Amino acid sequence: HLRKGSGGTAGSPGGVQGRSPCKAPIFGTAERKDTLAVFVALDLETTGLDPERDAIIEIGAVKFRDDQVLSEFNTFVNPGRSIPFEITVLTGITDQDVAQAPRLQSVLPGLAQFVGDAPVVGHNVGFDLSFLRRWTVLLSNRSVDTFSLATTLVPEADRYSLLSLATLLGFPPQTSHRAIDDACASYQLFQKLLDRACTLPLPLLEELVEQGERCHWPPADFFRYALRIAARGAVATDEAWGRDLPASPAFAVSDKAQPLEPAEVRRPLDVDALAGLLEQGGAFSTHFPGYENRPQQVQMLRAVADALNEGRHLMVEAPTGVGKSLAYLIPAVAWGAQNGERVVISTNTINLQEQLYYKDLPDLAGVVPLAFRAAVLKGRSHYLCPARLAALQRSGPASPEEMAVLSRVLVWLTTTRDGDGDTLFLPTAQDQAMWGRLSADFEGCNPERCRYFHEGACFFYRARKAAEAAHLLIINHALLLADVSVQNRALPEYRFLIVDEAHHLEAATTGGLSFKIDRNLIRRVLAEVGATQARDGDAAADVFNAGILRETIVRCEMAQLDRDVMAMLYDAVRKVGRAAHRARRALETFFDQLEAFVEDASGGRMDTRYAFRLRVTGAERVQPAWDAVEVAWDDAVVPVFSVSDGLEQLAGGLDDLDELGVVDVEGLQGELIGLSRKLADIQGHLNTFVTQPSRQTIYWVEMGPEQMPLSVHAAPLHVGPLVQEHLFHKKEAVILTSATLRTGESFDFLRERLHATEADELAVDSPFDYAQSALVYLVEDIPEPGHPGYQNAVSEGMAALFRATQGRALGLFTSYSQLRATASAVTPLLKRDNIVVYTQGQGLSRNQLLENFRTSGKAVLLGTRSFWEGVDVPGEALSCLAIAKLPFSVPNDPVFAARSETFDAPFFDYAVPDAVLRFMQGFGRLIRTRTDRGIAVIFDRRIISKSYGQLFLDSLPGPIIQRGSVLDLPKVAAEWLNGQE
Numbered sequence: 001h002l003r004k005g006s007g008g009t010a011g012s013p014g015g016v017q018g019r020s021p022c023k024a025p026i027f028g029t030a031e032r033k034d035t036l037a038v039f040v041a042l043d044l045e046t047t048g049l050d051p052e053r054d055a056i057i058e059i060g061a062v063k064f065r066d067d068q069v070l071s072e073f074n075t076f077v078n079p080g081r082s083i084p085f086e087i088t089v090l091t092g093i094t095d096q097d098v099a100q101a102p103r104l105q106s107v108l109p110g111l112a113q114f115v116g117d118a119p120v121v122g123h124n125v126g127f128d129l130s131f132l133r134r135w136t137v138l139l140s141n142r143s144v145d146t147f148s149l150a151t152t153l154v155p156e157a158d159r160y161s162l163l164s165l166a167t168l169l170g171f172p173p174q175t176s177h178r179a180i181d182d183a184c185a186s187y188q189l190f191q192k193l194l195d196r197a198c199t200l201p202l203p204l205l206e207e208l209v210e211q212g213e214r215c216h217w218p219p220a221d222f223f224r225y226a227l228r229i230a231a232r233g234a235v236a237t238d239e240a241w242g243r244d245l246p247a248s249p250a251f252a253v254s255d256k257a258q259p260l261e262p263a264e265v266r267r268p269l270d271v272d273a274l275a276g277l278l279e280q281g282g283a284f285s286t287h288f289p290g291y292e293n294r295p296q297q298v299q300m301l302r303a304v305a306d307a308l309n310e311g312r313h314l315m316v317e318a319p320t321g322v323g324k325s326l327a328y329l330i331p332a333v334a335w336g337a338q339n340g341e342r343v344v345i346s347t348n349t350i351n352l353q354e355q356l357y358y359k360d361l362p363d364l365a366g367v368v369p370l371a372f373r374a375a376v377l378k379g380r381s382h383y384l385c386p387a388r389l390a391a392l393q394r395s396g397p398a399s400p401e402e403m404a405v406l407s408r409v410l411v412w413l414t415t416t417r418d419g420d421g422d423t424l425f426l427p428t429a430q431d432q433a434m435w436g437r438l439s440a441d442f443e444g445c446n447p448e449r450c451r452y453f454h455e456g457a458c459f460f461y462r463a464r465k466a467a468e469a470a471h472l473l474i475i476n477h478a479l480l481l482a483d484v485s486v487q488n489r490a491l492p493e494y495r496f497l498i499v500d501e502a503h504h505l506e507a508a509t510t511g512g513l514s515f516k517i518d519r520n521l522i523r524r525v526l527a528e529v530g531a532t533q534a535r536d537g538d539a540a541a542d543v544f545n546a547g548i549l550r551e552t553i554v555r556c557e558m559a560q561l562d563r564d565v566m567a568m569l570y571d572a573v574r575k576v577g578r579a580a581h582r583a584r585r586a587l588e589t590f591f592d593q594l595e596a597f598v599e600d601a602s603g604g605r606m607d608t609r610y611a612f613r614l615r616v617t618g619a620e621r622v623q624p625a626w627d628a629v630e631v632a633w634d635d636a637v638v639p640v641f642s643v644s645d646g647l648e649q650l651a652g653g654l655d656d657l658d659e660l661g662v663v664d665v666e667g668l669q670g671e672l673i674g675l676s677r678k679l680a681d682i683q684g685h686l687n688t689f690v691t692q693p694s695r696q697t698i699y700w701v702e703m704g705p706e707q708m709p710l711s712v713h714a715a716p717l718h719v720g721p722l723v724q725e726h727l728f729h730k731k732e733a734v735i736l737t738s739a740t741l742r743t744g745e746s747f748d749f750l751r752e753r754l755h756a757t758e759a760d761e762l763a764v765d766s767p768f769d770y771a772q773s774a775l776v777y778l779v780e781d782i783p784e785p786g787h788p789g790y791q792n793a794v795s796e797g798m799a800a801l802f803r804a805t806q807g808r809a810l811g812l813f814t815s816y817s818q819l820r821a822t823a824s825a826v827t828p829l830l831k832r833d834n835i836v837v838y839t840q841g842q843g844l845s846r847n848q849l850l851e852n853f854r855t856s857g858k859a860v861l862l863g864t865r866s867f868w869e870g871v872d873v874p875g876e877a878l879s880c881l882a883i884a885k886l887p888f889s890v891p892n893d894p895v896f897a898a899r900s901e902t903f904d905a906p907f908f909d910y911a912v913p914d915a916v917l918r919f920m921q922g923f924g925r926l927i928r929t930r931t932d933r934g935i936a937v938i939f940d941r942r943i944i945s946k947s948y949g950q951l952f953l954d955s956l957p958g959p960i961i962q963r964g965s966v967l968d969l970p971k972v973a974a975e976w977l978n979g980q981e
Contacts, residue, residue: 036065036066036229037065037118037119037225038063038064038065038070038118039063039064039065039118039119039120039121039144039187039190040061040062040063040064040114040115040116040118040119040120040121041061041062041064041120041121041122041183041184041186041187041190042059042060042061042115042120042121042122042125042128042129042183042186043059043060043061043122043123043128043179043180043182043183043186044056044058044059044060044127044128044131044132044179045057045058045087045091045093045177045178045179046087046131047079047081047083047084047087048084048087049127049843051130051131051134052134054131055077055079055080055081055104056077056079056104056131057076057077057079057083057087057091057093057098058074058075058076058077058091058093058098058178058179059073059074059075059077059107059111059179060072060073060074060178060179060180060181060182060183060184061073061074061111061114061115061183062180062183062184062186062187063114063115063118064187066191067191069187071114072180072183073110073111073114074179074180075101075102075107076093076097076098076101077098077101077102077103077104077107078098078099078100078101078102078103078104079098079104080103082095083095083098085831085834085836086836086837089834089836089856090177091177091178092175092177092178093178104135105135108132108135108137111132111137112137112138115138115141117140117141118141119141119142119143119144119221120138120141120142120143120144121143121144121146121186121187121190122143122144122145122146122183122186123145123146123147123162123182123185123186123189124145124147125143125144125145125146125147125186126143126145129141129143142221143218144190144219144221144222145218145219146162146165146186146189146190146193147160147162148218148219148404149190149193149197149219149222150165150189150193151404151408151425152219152404152407152408152411153193153196153197153411154168154169154193154196155408155411155412155415155416155423155424155425156168156415156423157425158847159847159848159851160425161848162176162182162185162186162189163176163185165189166185166188166189169189169192171185171188171192173185194222194225194226194229197222197223197226197230198226198229198230199230200226200230200411200414201414202227202230202231204410204411204414205223205226205227205230206227207393207410208220208223208407208410209223209224209227211393211396211397211403211406212403212407214396215396215397215398215399215400215402215403216400217397217400217403217404217407218400219404219407248417249358249361249362249365250365251361251362251365251372251373251374251472252373252374252375252466253373253374253375253466253469253470255456255462257373257466257469258469259468259469259492260340260341260342260468260469260470260471261340262339262340262341263338263339263340263341266339266341267338267339268309269305269308269309269331269334269335269338271302271305271306271309271331274301274305274330274331274334275298275301275302275305277330277367277368278293278294278297278298278301278326278327278330279293279298280293283367283368284326284367287366287367288363292930294321294322294323294767296318296322296764296765296766296767297318297322297323297324297326297327297764298327299762299764300316300318300322300324300327300328300737300762300764301326301327301328301330301331303316303760303762304316304327304328304331304332304498304735305331305334305335307733307735307760308331308332308335308343308496308733310733311732311733312733312759312760313728313733313734313735313736313756313758313759313760314733314734314735314736314759314760314761314762315502315735315736315737315741315747315750315751315756315759315760315761315762316735316736316737316741316761316762316763316764317737317738317739317740317741317742317747317762317763317764318737318738318739318764319739319764319765319766319767319768319924319957320739320766320768320924320927320928321766321767321768321928321929321930322764322766322767324500324737324739325355325356325360325500326360326363326364328345328498328500328735328737329345329356329360329361329364329472330364330368332345332472332496332498333364333368333370333372333374333471333472334368334370335496336372336471336472336496337370337371337372337471338370340471341471341494341495341496342470342471342472342473342492342493342494342495342496343471343472343473343494343496343497343498344473344474344475344480344491344494344496344497344498345472345473345474345475345498345500346475346476346477346479346480346497346498346499346500347474347475347476347477347500347501348476348477348500348501348504348505348508349476349501349870350378350422350476351870352500352501353376353378353474353475353476354376356474357374357376357474361374361472372471372472373469373470373471373472374470374471374472374473374474375463375466375467375469375470375472375473375474376418376420376463376473376474376475377463377464377466377467377473377474377475377479377491378420378422378463378475378476378479379441379476379478379479379482379490380439380440380441380445380460381436381439381440381441382420382421382422382439383418383419383420383421383439383440383459383460383463384409384413384416384419384421384438384439384440384459385438385439385440385442385445385452385458385459385460386452386457386458386459387450387451387452387664387666387667387670388437388438388439388440388442388667388671389409389413389438390664390667391551391664391667391668391671392406392437392438393406394663394664395551395554401430401431401434402434404431405426405431405434405435405438406434408424408425408426409421409424409438412424418459418462418463419459419460419462419463420459420463421435421438421439433524437528440458440459440460442670442671442674442678443673443674443676443677443678443681444651444669444670444671444672444673444674444675444676444677445670445674446666446669446670446673447461449666449669449670450666450667450670451666464492467491467492468492473491473492473494475491477499477501477504477505477508477509477512478508478511478512479491480497480499480508480512481508481509481511481512481513482512483726484509484512484513484722484723484726484727485512485513488726488730494731495731495732495733496731496732496733497727497731497733497734497735498734498735498737499734499735499736499737500737500738501738502736502737502738502741502750503738503740503741503750503917503921504738505723505736505754506719506720506723506750506753506754509716509719509722509723510715510716510719510895511715513715513716513719513722514713514714514715514716515685515713515714516711516712516713517682517685517686517711517712518709518710518711518712519587519588519591519709519710520709521682522584522587522591522682523584525675525678525679525682526580526583526584526587526643527547528547528548528675529547529548529549529576529577529580529643529647529675529679530547530548530549530550530577530580531547531549531577531578531580531581531584548647548668548671548672548675549573549576549577549580551668551671552569552573552650552654552668552672553569553570553573555662555663555664555668556569556657556662558662558663559657559660559661559662559663560661561657561660561661561662565660568653569653572646572649572650572653573650575646576642576643576646576647576650579639579642579643579646580639580643582639582642583636583639583640583642583643586632586635586636586639586640587636587640589632589635589636590629590632590633590635590636590686591709591710592632593628593629593631593632594629594632594701594710594712595703595710596625596628597623597625597626597628597629597701598612598614598701598703598710599703600623600625601614601620601623601625602614610704610705610817611702611703611704611705611708612702612703612704613700613701613702613892613893613894614700614701614702614703615698615699615700615892615894615897615898616689616693616699616700616701617699621693629690630690630691633686633687633690633691637683637687640679640682640683641680641683643676643679644676644677644679644680644683645676647672647673647675647676647679648672648673648676650672651668651669651672651673651676654668654669654672655669685712685714686712688714689712689714695717696716696717696718697714697715697716697717698714698715698716698717698894698895698898698899699712699713699714699894700713700714700894701713713894715894715895717898717899717902718899718902719753719754720752720753720754720755721755723754723755723756724754724755724756724757728755728756728757728758728759734756734759736750736754736756736759739920739921739924740917740920740921740924741763742763742955743912743913743916743917743951743955744916744951744954744955745763745954745955747761747763749913749914749917750917766957766958767930768927768929768930768932768957769930770927770956770957770958770959771958771959771960773927773930773932773933773934773959774926774927774933774934774935774936774959774960775934775935775936775959775960775961775962775972775976776923776935776936776937776938776953776956776959776960776961776962777935777936777937777938777962777963777964777969777972777973778938778941778943778944778961778962778963778964779797779937779938779939779941779964779965779966779969780941780944780963780964780965781941781965781966781967782794782797782939782941782966783941784940784941784942784945785885785940785942791818791821791822792825793939793966794818794822794884794939795821795822795825795826796825796966797937797939797966797969798811798822798826798882798884798939799825799826799829799830800966800969800970801880801882801937801969801970801973802826802830802835802860802880802882803829803830803833803835803970804969804970804971804973804974805879805880805935805973805974805977806833806835806858807830807835807836807856807857807858807859807860808858808859808860808876808877808878808879808880809860809861809878809879809880809881809882810853810860810861810862810863810867810871810873810878810880810881810882810925811860811861811862811863811882811884812863812864812867812868812881812882812883812884812887812922812925813862813863813864813884813885814864814865814884814885814887814888815864816840816841816864818884818885819839819840819841819862819863819864820839820841822862822884823837823839823862826860830860833858834858835858835859835860836856836858836859836860837859837860837861837862838852838853838856838859838860838861838862839861839862840862840863840864840866840867846866846867849861849863850871850873853873853877853878854873854877857877859877865887867925868887868918868921868922868925869921869922871925872925872928873925873928874928874929874932875928875929875931875932878925878926878928878934879932879933879934879935879977880934880935880936880937880973880977881922881923881925881926881934881935881936881937882936882937882939883919883922883923883936883937883938883939883940884939884940885939885940886915886919886938886940886942886943886952887915887918887919887922888911888912888914888915889911889914889915891911896911896914907948908948912948912951913951915952916951916952916955919952919955920955920956923936923956933976933977933979934977935972935973935976935977936959937969937973944963
């Protein structure tokens with residue numbers, strides 16, 4: 001099992017012979033042997049993820065000091081069972097490979113001897129150790145998790161898999177998901193991370209160690225090790241990481257730029273000249289070899305330019321492949337630059353925001369003969385608040401989880417230009433809640449009293465200042481709607497707006513003007529306050545161990561204030577703490593009563609596996625059980641108000657204490673006021689929900705699934721009037737664009753939903769020849785959804801289809817239950833053809849599922865709602881699209897149900913066109929380039945049997961449509977994809 005240095009492998013049944021992926025050192029940085037310890041990098045391959053049920057099939061370990069590999073350990077392990085197909089696909093390890101390998105019990109003593117007492121290094125090393133420690137091996141060894149370290153030290157990474165990090169940092173392994181290769185990659189990653197850590201400023205390293213050790217953060221040992229090396233000056237690296245940032249693009253707004261001043265006399269756009277940039281022989285074809293002239297793109301550009309020139313509203317449907325981004329960016333940039341006007345571009349997703357700024361605008365800047373400035377602006381919650389970060393650094397994180405987020409922020413702070421936390425790795429709700437405590441989104445923000453603002457160090461106000469000087473301002477729908485909700489105070493003044501992904505505008509408006517409150521939010525806010533059960537005469541310092549109340553006491557005690565002042569402070573703090581304790585108990589009772597009300601109203605219809613939503617209407621409010629909810633809320637109102645009011649008074653009472661030596665009084669007051677207003681906001685929303693409901697608002701309560709807390713929701717009934725009032729009526733030109741704005745051949749549905757009554761319309765043709773590239777097959781001989789035999793027919797039909805296409809397929813579903821049932825049925829059938837099935841909800845992220853699907857060759861990806869949009873897999877990897885059911889909204893969804901009630905014919909006037917738009921988004925996943933060829937199969941017979949089915953078909957962009965039997969489907973699909981018509 002052992003390999004010494006770069007020598008051969010000792011003979012062993014199942015050993016991997018003759019491979020030495022670690023023999024070459026990756027760094028020769030400096031002499032630092034006196035500081036360096038011996039480590040062992042470890043990786044296992046297993047039959048699954050559960051150490052209690054699954055088995056080890058391969059072990060790889062690398063013993064190293066600095067860049068020197070001392071020895072290696074590598075062996076297959078016979079698991080005593082068959083290796084699952086998906087594991088063989090992932091690793092390449094077959095049953096034949098392990099058949100003659102030793103059993104685990106005979107391997108473990110040698111592994112334990114090899115590792116000894118060395119720290120164990122690995123990527124998500126806790127997973128590997130959990131399998132070994134089940135067999136009482138390596139119980140006392142310290143561990144170093146390169147995944148955890150990388151989330152701190154590699155903030156620029158898009159993904160944190162071992163393969164992604166190795167590729168990013170310059171040592172891509174020849175293979176992955178093999179134990180010895182991954183152990184070697186972990187060793188190399190450790191060295192890279194150590195070198196990065198050693199280049200951090202010493203004060204930052206010292207803080208990571210001090211803060212980490214105080215809250216028992218496991219990586220603190222690693223950073224102490226790095227600090228010891230760095231402090232001795234024993235590291236010399238040429239990475240200069242975090243010091244030499246990439247140059248800003250030429251169109252970025254400089255710190256010295258002044259706010260825009262609109263021209264007194266506007267110059268209209270030269271539409272022909274702008275169109276010429278994109279036409280055959282134009283500037284784009286000169287600058288970008290291989291650039292394709294698309295008449296549809298030029299047609300859209302002309303329409304957008306005319307709308308800006310004439311101050312008209314416009315709706316433009318531009319299918320995939322048109323290149324709509326450049327079609328609106330070119331006239332927008334020209335209009336803004338030559339008239340000193342600000343044009344706002346709003347997108348639904350942050351991904352598109354960043355694509356526009358980092359890809360499309362740089363392309364455009366090299367071609368358009370105009371000097372322009374562009375900026376990205378997001379909501380306050382996206383930006384780090386330096387004052388709140390400083391407060392956390394003073395108080396220290398309360399847990400290893402908080403320290404993990406703090407470490408990422410502190411290291412990322414050495415590289416970020418804009419303080420935009422979207423680049424941080426914050427995967428869990430707990431991480432995001434922690435970021436919320438550090439973001440600029442809090443009510444206590446007072447720029448005039450903030451030294452970071454006056455020093456120009458506030459990221460949000462720097463972004464806001466850049467926005468005021470930009471000709472082109474790129475935002476997202478959430479911020480656009482936040483601006484609407486605060487009467488146009490969130491954005492700099494603007495008169496021209498382009499909304500991309502406009503089919504999401506109603507949903508985004510609904511989300512932006514909604515609220516959600518649950519137990520966890522209440523508990524978190526009150527935990528930030530702190531609480532006490534102190535009786536008269538108790539010392540406040542003995543009962544406050546968390547929250548802003550403790551922070552207030554600690555800071556004032558450190559300043560050694562006068563005894564009388566401290567006595568008054570203790571009294572005020574104790575009063576608020578007691579109110580917080582009462583509020584917590586009263587609100588828990590309120591949520592208990594609300595939960596009982598929902599359980600009673602459900603009539604036993606709840607299933608703990610799924611969320612249950614109860615719309616709270618007038619009919620529910622007259623039920624006897626609702627009385628208990630109102631009583632519980634009445635009991636909670638006074639203590640919640642007492643906390644909110646007490647925090648505000650406490651903040652006022654701290655005036656002038658900075659003169660007495662209290663650290664950062666302004667920041668402390670801001671936190672107190674911010675929590676006060678947050679509680680007041682919660683109280684106001686709950687009060688409206690319980691006692692003062694509005695007819696123009698939809699209310700509901702949601703429970704489950706499983707451990708999810710009960711939550712209270714509200715959303716506006718109509719958003720069209722708001723969009724009309726704040727956008728169409730107040731702006732000179734509003735341009736809505738998307739790949740899907742029409743149902744059938746009409747804009748009427750979205751026009752009515754958004755009250756875009758005055759907008760002109762344009763639908764440009766697709767540049768793709770769908771009659772040559774796409775076949776839509778309508779299965780006509782299976783039961784309709786909800787009828788006996790339907791699910792079996794879908795499963796059998798999809799399995800046969802996917803075998804005929806050799807995978808390369810995306811299956812779209814409208815519910816997790818149907819997805820799971822189909823996956824369970826098709827997976828063993830496809831395994832026979834070596835086709836792997838990736839399923840949403842199996843523990844992998846959406847990005848990882850897509851990456852696996854793209855790179856696996858013979859693969860099928862099954863997804864629900866989020867996969868109907870944003871999946872861009874060009875080429876043969878996605879040649880087949882299978883749609884299980886037409887994507888109608890769930891009838892009892894509270895928002896959908898309430899809005900349906902406003903129609904005379906809700907199904908035909910609302911449900912069908914809403915489903916058509918979603919259906920078209922799903923269909924758009926199939927053909928992504930001119931050379932793509934694919935088949936879309938609809939397993940919902942209602943598209944044939946129901947009158948409304950024709951509207952779905954009329955919305956398609958001209959593919960061949962064929963009806964047929966499910967039995968003929970495999971042959972038809974294979975022939976179509978092979979070019980046989």
